[in-house]
Amino acid sequence: MIDKTVASCKEAVADxxxxxxxxxxxxxxxxxxxxxxxxxxxxxxxRLCVIHNGAGGDDFALGGLILDGRVRKLIASFPNSPRAxxxxxxxxxxxxELELIPQGTLVERIRAAGAGLGxxxxxxxxxxxxxxxxxxxxxxxxxxxxEAPLHADFAFIKAHRGDRLGNxxxxxxxxxxxxxxATAGKVVIAEVDQLVPVGALSPEEIxxxxxxxxxxxxxxxxxxxxxxxxxxxxxxx
Amino acid sequence: MTLTRDGIAYRVALDLPEGSYVNLGIxxxxxxxxxxxxxxxxxxxSENGLLGVGPMSLPGTEDPxxxxxxxxxxTLVPGASLFDHALSFxxxxxxxxxxxxxxxxxxxxxxxxxxxxxxxxxxxxVGGAMDLAFGVRNLYVAMNHVTNKGEPKILNHCxxxxxxxxxxxxxxxDMALIEVTPEGLLLREVARGLTAExxxxxxxxxxxxxxxxxxxxxxxxxxxxxxxx
Numbered sequence: 212m213i214d215k216t217v218a219s220c221k222e223a224v225a226d227x228x229x230x231x232x233x234x235x236x237x238x239x240x241x242x243x244x245x246x247x248x249x250x251x252x253x254x255x256x257x258r259l260c261v262i263h264n265g266a267g268g269d270d271f272a273l274g275g276l277i278l279d280g281r282v283r284k285l286i287a288s289f290p291n292s293p294r295a296x297x298x299x300x301x302x303x304x305x306x307x308e309l310e311l312i313p314q315g316t317l318v319e320r321i322r323a324a325g326a327g328l329g330x331x332x333x334x335x336x337x338x339x340x341x342x343x344x345x346x347x348x349x350x351x352x353x354x355x356x357x358e359a360p361l362h363a364d365f366a367f368i369k370a371h372r373g374d375r376l377g378n379x380x381x382x383x384x385x386x387x388x389x390x391x392x393a394t395a396g397k398v399v400i401a402e403v404d405q406l407v408p409v410g411a412l413s414p415e416e417i418x419x420x421x422x423x424x425x426x427x428x429x430x431x432x433x434x435x436x437x438x439x440x441x442x443x444x445x446x447x448x
Numbered sequence: 449m450t451l452t453r454d455g456i457a458y459r460v461a462l463d464l465p466e467g468s469y470v471n472l473g474i475x476x477x478x479x480x481x482x483x484x485x486x487x488x489x490x491x492x493x494s495e496n497g498l499l500g501v502g503p504m505s506l507p508g509t510e511d512p513x514x515x516x517x518x519x520x521x522x523t524l525v526p527g528a529s530l531f532d533h534a535l536s537f538x539x540x541x542x543x544x545x546x547x548x549x550x551x552x553x554x555x556x557x558x559x560x561x562x563x564x565x566x567x568x569x570x571x572x573x574v575g576g577a578m579d580l581a582f583g584v585r586n587l588y589v590a591m592n593h594v595t596n597k598g599e600p601k602i603l604n605h606c607x608x609x610x611x612x613x614x615x616x617x618x619x620x621x622d623m624a625l626i627e628v629t630p631e632g633l634l635l636r637e638v639a640r641g642l643t644a645e646x647x648x649x650x651x652x653x654x655x656x657x658x659x660x661x662x663x664x665x666x667x668x669x670x671x672x673x674x675x676x677x
Contacts, residue, residue: 238496238497238517238533239496239515239517239519240512240515241496241512241513241514241515287573288573288574288575288576289573289574289575290571290572290573291571291572291573292573298571299570299571302570302571303570303571309572311572311573311574312574313574313575313576313577313578313579314495314533314537314574314575314576314579315537315540315541315576315578315579315583316578316579318532318533318534318536318537319534319537322534333541334541334582334583335541335578335579335582335583336578336582337582338610338613339578339609339610339611339612340565340609340610341574341578371513381530382513383511383513383514383515383530384494384496384497384498384513384514384515384516384530385513386497386530386531386532386533387496387497387532387533388532388533389532390532390534391532391533391534418532436512437512
């Protein structure tokens with residue numbers, strides 16, 4: 212019998228190693244695998260490269276990992292949200308590297324990796340600062356930039372419901388990067404609000420088929436993801 | 449008289465046609481949501497995977513899973529759909545989103561847009577701005593006409609790093625509506641009581657005045673919100 216469930220987030224993230232590249236799903240708070248990332252903070256792996264749309268926020272999840280000095284490099288499109296003060300402090304001190312990518316290019320690079328593609332040509336960023344040094348080509352009279360696939364050792368994703376086979380279903384705006392990242396990590400770990408029996412999810416409501424998922428943990432959401440007002444700013448140590 | 453931020457959003461909303469699919473950026477653009485003409489079916493897109501975004505959630509009804517890209521709690525309209533980021537940017541880059549309303553730091557006479565990085569800014573961020581600027585045909589800028597220091601934002605050439613070249617179609621400001629044409633900038637409308645000369649005085653790039661240039665039809669107030677100042 213296939214059973215991808217594990218009992219705890221601690222167990223789910225146990226194999227993350229120093230220097231690993233990780234993808235974290237989520238855009239703003241929806242779809243952030245907050246419990247898995249907090250478990251990784253406890254686990255201790257360091258010199259991490261993280262791929263995420265933003266730079267997290269406050270002393271929590273990715274913001275917390277950065278605050279703890281555990282992230283060597285961030286690959287993101289929007290790392291400058293006001294709540295990402297931990298990133299800002301470390302970046303200005305030269306303690307963290309940033310690869311800035313337009314959002315559509317970021318998700319498509321992840322998609323390319325998951326789909327087994329060697330890259331793609333996009334018009335986005337042609338002739339701008341973000342395309343400097345990149346190969347270009349004119350196709351049917353339009354200018355394009357060559358972009359490479361973006362792989363990861365681990366992808367942490369968040370879904371609303373899942374079953375032991377790894378089938379996942381999302382709610383509202385939780386999908387964002389999650390279904391795409393689920394295709395692009397060597398090890399894909401899903402945090403779900405509810406573990407349901409096989410068959411409880413109808414085939415139509417499975418957004419991420421279980422084939423992409425390696426480990427799955429059911430856990431109540433971190434209450435910090437429900438906050439309507441962000442907590443007051445604190446400075447990095 | 450000039451338009452408030454809501455006034456600019458109101459004026460933009462008048463120009464969105466029936467059947468349009470519209471992405472609204474952070475700042476003044478997202479305010480457009482409140483002024484969509486009720487007699488037209490217009491679908492608002494949010495790049496985090498929503499098509500058919502409705503009004504903001506009322507206090508007490510916020511659902512943490514329903515946020516727009518401006519991180520506001522929102523509702524969905526009947527016929528709305530939810531999807532992932534790859535499909536969302538397929539809509540943008542593939543030219544399916546018909547209109548993008550976006551903020552700007554600078555716009556040049558040829559339609560060049562600079563809106564992702566102030567020169568010398570410490571922490572850069574680009575988000576979806578470049579994909580929108582390269583992918584959406586009707587790119588409308590909604591912004592104040594001048595900076596906080598009173599300096600022009602509509603220039604002969606952008607000084608900040610470009611988001612995309614020659615992409616802006618129209619510029620909606622607190623003073624005017626300007627169209628970007630192959631022959632340069634065309635002044636189409638001015639705020640009530642302003643002259644074309646007054647608008648030109650706040651604009652570095654030269655403006656041609658349209659033959660049918662007229663005053664904007666924006667009321668002073670809409671549902672208790674000030675639209676003019």
